[in-house]
Amino acid sequence: MAVSEHELTGRNGQWVRGLECDERMGHRFTVAIVEDNYWAGKLLESYCQQCGLRVISIISEGEQLLQIYDQLQPDIMLVDIGLEGNLDGITMVQSLRSAGYQQKVIMVSGTTNIDHVLTSFHDLGSLYFLSKPVMLPKFQAAIRKAIAEIQLERSQLVEAPKPRTTTWITVKNQKSELPISEDSILFIEKEDKRLTRIHLMNGAHMESSTNLTDILAQCSPHMFSPFKGFLVNLRHVVSYAKESGFPTSRRFLIHLNHTPVKVPLSRNLQKDLAKLLQELH
Incomplete structure (x- = not known):
């Protein structure tokens, strides 16, 4: 059953506040949503906002995301497999991985193709695969896992080199x-x-x-x-x-x-x- 924004805030307020800020880094975690279905994108945006995440972009085409990725540099990406344009979500993430980007990726799809699911985990290194329609408990679990990995990696960094712009x-x-x-x-x-x-x-x-x-x-x-x-x-x-x-x-x-x-x-x-x-x- 889908959860309303009011129910989301009321039942999970304490959890939301716990995720709201990365105090050590001094800013909220950022999210880019790559989804060609308007309403699915809005639902993911609502979940993100309620969890204290800052949505910096909602994009429907993989090509467009690649063009502006260096400007965005999101902490987490929510990626649908079926997208508008020539690139699907899997090919888009493969392009980013080939370029050396290792941002946390959560795949979101209604696919029943097991090959797509296996590719997401084994080839792309995705953290989680959310099946549509996306339910809040699964979304929470995926975000918790992403944030835990980000915080662990940041704690191990002494001085991160400035990322080089990709051509x-x-x-x-x-x-x-x-x-x-x-x-x-x-x-x-x-x-x-x-x-x-x-x-x-x-x-x-x-x-x-x-x-x-x-x-x-x-x-x-x-x-x-x-x-x-x-x-x-x-x-x-x-x-x-x-x-x-x-x-x-x-x-x-x-x-x-x-x-x-x-x-x-x-x-x-x-x-x-x-x-x-x-x-x-």
Whole structure:
């Protein structure tokens, strides 16, 4: 049975006050709701407010959340699986995880697909899976778990580094447009006139019809073209050395983290690369 706001406040006021503020950090916990159903979003917002949480955004599209995530930086995310736009909730959270974000995620869905539930826990590291319609006791349990983990992590931090702004690159993959964080890219190579291959730090790679010029236009200065048909992420460069086995070769090879593959470096660009690496480190 659904619970009214009056009943929620009356029966759980003491619990609500206990969660209202993170006194050690001096501010309330923030929540971003990613939900395409208006009324479901309003219910979650009401539950959050009654629990002393500060709702900073209600968004219906995964793409929109990725675009403004660095501005929001919520403590907790409530994410529906089915969303408006090209990204579902699972793909959106996967993109955030690939970018290195580890905010607490509570999945909210009416799905009966067990694969979605298992993916939420095992692949995304979700704290909780709330089935619709969301009932207050389950919501409370999920929030308690999220806050307990946040407080534990904060107590273990001596000095948290300031999060680096993530650069998102949108590429065409078959009929979809997918956002990829620049940090997750090792290098990109041109396969033929129509395709590029993107190599990721987790060992995966994907093909895209977006050309290198359009990709580079979306990148930060940390993406560099060392040789015709290649882009390399300077953050993952370990070293470079002259190509061995070919005495007459004027080409160098770039060594990267996370892969045994070497990326070619033009001799004419050797000094440029050295300068960029020095500035980066």
